[in-house]
Amino acid sequence: MSPPPHEVPARTAGIREVARQAGVSIATVSRAFNPGSTVQQETRERVLELARTLSYQPSPLGRNLVCGRSDLLGVILPNSGFPLYGAVLQGIEDTIQAGGMSVLLVSSRDDPTVEVRAATHLLRHAVDGSIVVNSRAGVNLPRHRDRAWVHVAPEDPAVPHRVELDNVRGGALAAAELLAGGARRPAFVGAPGREAAERQRGFTDVMARAGRSVALAPGNYTEESGLRAGMALPADVDAVFVAGDLMAAGVLRALHQAGRRVPSEVTVVGFDDSLIAPLLYPRLSSVRQPAYDLGVAAARMALALITGEPGPDVLITPDLVRRESSVRVPPPRPP
Amino acid sequence: MSPPPHEVPARTAGIREVARQAGVSIATVSRAFNPGSTVQQETRERVLELARTLSYQPSPLGRNLVCGRSDLLGVILPNSGFPLYGAVLQGIEDTIQAGGMSVLLVSSRDDPTVEVRAATHLLRHAVDGSIVVNSRAGVNLPRHRDRAWVHVAPEDPAVPHRVELDNVRGGALAAAELLAGGARRPAFVGAPGREAAERQRGFTDVMARAGRSVALAPGNYTEESGLRAGMALPADVDAVFVAGDLMAAGVLRALHQAGRRVPSEVTVVGFDDSLIAPLLYPRLSSVRQPAYDLGVAAARMALALITGEPGPDVLITPDLVRRESSVRVPPPRPP
DNA sequence: TTGTATGCGTTATCAT
């Protein structure tokens, strides 16, 4: 009978104790736990069985010291409080915990300096690999040639081992959706950075091919900036693509305040399909950024790198989640 | 001149190398890095200076092995993709990283079994302490008497070292707000678990003292359940307190669909003051749950425990963020 | 104040 779960023995049985009771050397115990090693089947089973009754498991610390590796995967992200990053993190975690690994987390607050410090910190803790989300420092991050280093949507287009969304395609999807809704005078609400620029390019390219010129308004991913951008929009705009859902919330509010009905007079498409998209009025159509899947893909790539395989970069194709804001039918029941 | 940041030497200088070049023993180098130890001031400075030029820092791995501690703080939470938990995590991280510690993260998916496994995993990694958010397993979690073990809003009311919100007070705040808005026929939309029950108690107690009886509707924290609860509300209800913002979004939608104006006909107060509260129509008044601060408080408590101080439990007093949904004035400009 | 030596829990090398 094992002890009740809330009473963990202060000092768990060590490898020596197991070796002694099993009548073998500690080397054999070690081998019994390492699948690659060569041990007689019977011996291995006996050791493992005994280890189970003594509730012995090899200490990660000792192993790390001699191997120079841990079972840790470093994760650097701007801010775990932001839902999108949280979802990426969850995807990473779900993927690696099956293999007994766990996440060593550091947030960078979008500061390249902090990012570099964080990377150094992780390296010193002998992480087997690391995943960096939205890296600003990019190619300047410290690396070990020996360590897996994966980037999710890095700002720098030059870093290797990347997992990202096809933002250009996302912009194109939004354009197609708005055109299907009869857009004649489209607008784009953007933000700084590579990603928003790519979304804009995909959008304007498709619009240009349809003979539409795009009005532009700057933002910075906040609702407040969306509100301002929405108010600054030319009065004849009849379709808006917004580079982020939070900004889209601001744009919707601005349009309402201006007395312009969505979607009957103006159609709107956001980006990210974040948690808030289905909660807005009207429910917001949005280009879906599968944050969880990005995390899963990044973790898989890191795992592959750790086991020594190359593994190609991943470019995830977005899809569009159609809701009320882009479908030109009678507006959702007015309150 | 230090090497460019992206080229970390594969093998950084070790303690021996520093000792050799400094002309001292490795013990002295070790002492130089440990503030408690007794080294001649001049010697320490010389060693530290040399270490800097060789970019040597003591390896956490070696230190962990001999001390049985790491610089790691374990964190177990249900799901890092949920914004509230993400905010707690960020508060923890910001607090501990000043001391050079970092977060070892495991998610439990609200499963007590996984929680226990996670706790064991953390213990094996020699975390100095752990913070468990919304623990289901509660007092049954494995512990070391030697390790700091802090709970944020545990389901179990018996676990020690807790940091939580005063949910009863939160419910009372909501009641006061709705009463101030002229509530005559209030309702409460609840959810399973201790926290929602406490919010309900605080709410109904104040309402009872004001001579109001409270209509009850069950939910489970999802928007969908809020929508259903909102539709099931008695027709004469004129004020609703909802135990979570996501459910409140559903309640608002249900009220709109039923043609009932918020806040002119019905006032609504949510709970959490999550990111979505200010984005809803009308902007949702909500009892603020300062998730980030909860994380900070928990981290401080863990830090104090680690350094051997007792530290009292923390009960954070919520406040109410008043927005449009609870203020009985003309409804926000109808679209 | 400093050096020597031991041990922390492993894995890896080299015997046997």
Added chain:
DNA sequence: ATGATAACGCATACAA
């Protein structure tokens, strides 16, 4: 197939 033993990088008791 297995055992003895040397690292791994550090902290510390003890000796000097």
